[in-house]
Amino acid sequence: MNSISYQNDTAELIGHLRAGVSPFHTIRYSAGILEAQGxxxxKLDSPWSIQAGKSYYVNIFDTSLAAFSVGKDTVSDGGVPGLRVAASHTDWPCLMVKPSPELTCGPYAKLNVSVYGGPxxxxxxxxxxxxxxxxxxxGTDPFHPEVLLVDFARPLLTVPNLAIHFNRDVNKGVELNPQKDMQPILAVLDETLNKDTFFLDLLAKETGRNKEDILDYEFYIYNCDEPCFLGINDEMLSSPRLDNLTSVHACLSGIMNSRRKNGINAAVLYDNEEIGSSTKQGAASPLLERIMEKVYLSLGYGRSDFLNALFGGFLLSLDVAHALHPNQAEKYDPKDRICLNEGVALKLAVSQAYATDASYVSVIEDICRRNSIPYRKFSNRSDIRGGSTLGSISSCLLTMPTVDAGVPILAMHSSRELMGIKDQWALAELTRRFLG
Structure with missing residues (x-):
């Protein structure tokens, strides 16, 4: 690996981090990149006419996406084309605006918010x-409202801390109440703002529409901080939303660089992993199976052929891993741990919270070794319950062999996280080699 290799992938990742300020914007940015690559x-609900040698994508309810490439020799070679899939998720723990958000306290205009996921x-x-x-x-009729994507793209809000003078024990730890303590300040009221409609008025102004025509909205509150490099040699990257836009980038890089002549490659960007995946656009839905069945049927294969492809397929589930924390080393397994800039984490758990077993981890290990991609195996301490990924959920529904992998990061689920810049190359290169 040389410096140009990992710098290119890091630069591409930064583009995703800047653009992906909501799952909607992540999908729009991803679709633009895919279209630029041909x-x-x-459309999800329209007939498909798929041809060997071409590549396609489907926007799934604006927050998820499936892209796939059909090898040019796939149909002519006969047999059932093999299926390889790389998957990640587009959402991240944050605050979201409630349906009736306008709150006031004295002259302060605040927003009523919900906590999304586990920040x-x-x-x-x-x-x-x-x-x-x-x-x-x-819109033109009730069943077709017009949908506008909005990014205010400027600092608008803050959630202020309480001064230490009012809580002398603050440095001993404070439990924050999601309803009471997390309401952000949006404005100081004056004669230009209506205390009952200031947020709706803001949306109308930003979109250029009459507020009477606004039916609904869905807004994520995001950290405005820019990605930046840290360390003596700029060897670390600090940014919001590393979980899981690192994996979104790797999936897209993999599918756009796939050159496999015989078989079907796919990249899936799911939504709602942070809240359990049990939505129409999440990994706990039959979404991927239905999309891939539609692909196989469009190519002239039958249901039995498609099931054979599933059973013989391979899913690489990509999500971030826990890097060793230098001040809390005792929280980690004494041996199965990974640090920043040590490459890809292959995540294993006997509970199957990470969907991994020896036969299929061996496949990924061999890909890494043959291509000089650094990696380490990761397991949580036996007495600490770790997180889970969409891999175990998807593999259960698809009955497809699956391996969980990702870049190691620090401060996972913080509003700003930390990674090593070499690790993005390792994850992206693994995905590129996996999809072939």
């Missing part, structure tokens, strides 16, 4: 925050 868009709440305090999401306005 991928053709297909480290105190890392959201005293940050410059903004809003991104979608606004739905009345």
């Amino acid at each position: 991928f053709e868009e297909l 480290i709440l105190n890392t959201w305090l005293d940050r410059t925050l903004s809003l991104a999401g979608k606004v739905c306005v009345r």
Whole structure:
């Protein structure tokens, strides 16, 4: 590996981090990258006419996406084309705006918010925050509202800390109440702002639409901080949303660089992993199976052929891993641990919270060894329950062999996380080699 290799992947990742301020914007940015590489868009609810040698993508409810490439010799070679899939997720722990968000306290205009997923709440305090999401306005008929993507792209809000003078024990730890303590300040009221409609008025101004025509909205509050390099040799990258835009980048890089002539490669970007994946666009839905069945049927294969492809396929599930914390080393397994810039983490758990077993981890290990991709195996301490990934959920539904992998990061689920810059190359290169 040389410096140019990992610098290119890091630069591409930074593009994703800057653009992916909500799952909506992540999908729009991803679709633009795919289209620039010649991928053709297909509609989820329309007939497909798929050809060998071409590449396609499907926007799934604006927050998920599936892209796939069909090798040019796939149909002519006969037999059932093999299936390889790389998957990741587009969402991240954050705050989201509630349906009736306008709150006031004295002259302060605040937003009523919900906590999405499992963020480290105190890392959201005293940050410059903004809003991104979608606004739905009345369309030509009730079943077709017009959907507008909105990114305010400027600091708008903050959740202020309480001064230490009012809580002398603050450095002993403070439990934050999601309803009471996490309401961000949006404005100081004056004669130009209506205390009952200031947020709706803001949306109307930003979209250029009448507020009476706004039907609904879905907004994520995001950290405005820019990605930046740290360390004596700029060997680390600090940024919001490393979990899991690192894996989104790797999936897209893999599918765009796949050159396999015989078989079908796919990259899937799911939504809602941080809240359990049990949604129509999440990994706990039959989404991927239905999309891939549609692909095989469009190519002239039958249901039995498709099931054979599933059973003989391979899923590489990509999500971040826990890097060794230099001040909390006792929280980690004494041997199965990984540090920043040590490469890809292959995640194993006897509980199958990570969907991995020896036969299929061996496949990934051999790919890494043959291509000089650094990696280490990771397991949690036996007395500490780790997180889980979409891999175990997807593999259960698809009955497909699966391996969980990802880049190691520090401060996972903080509003700002930390990674090693060499690790993005390792993950992306693994995905490129896996998809062939």
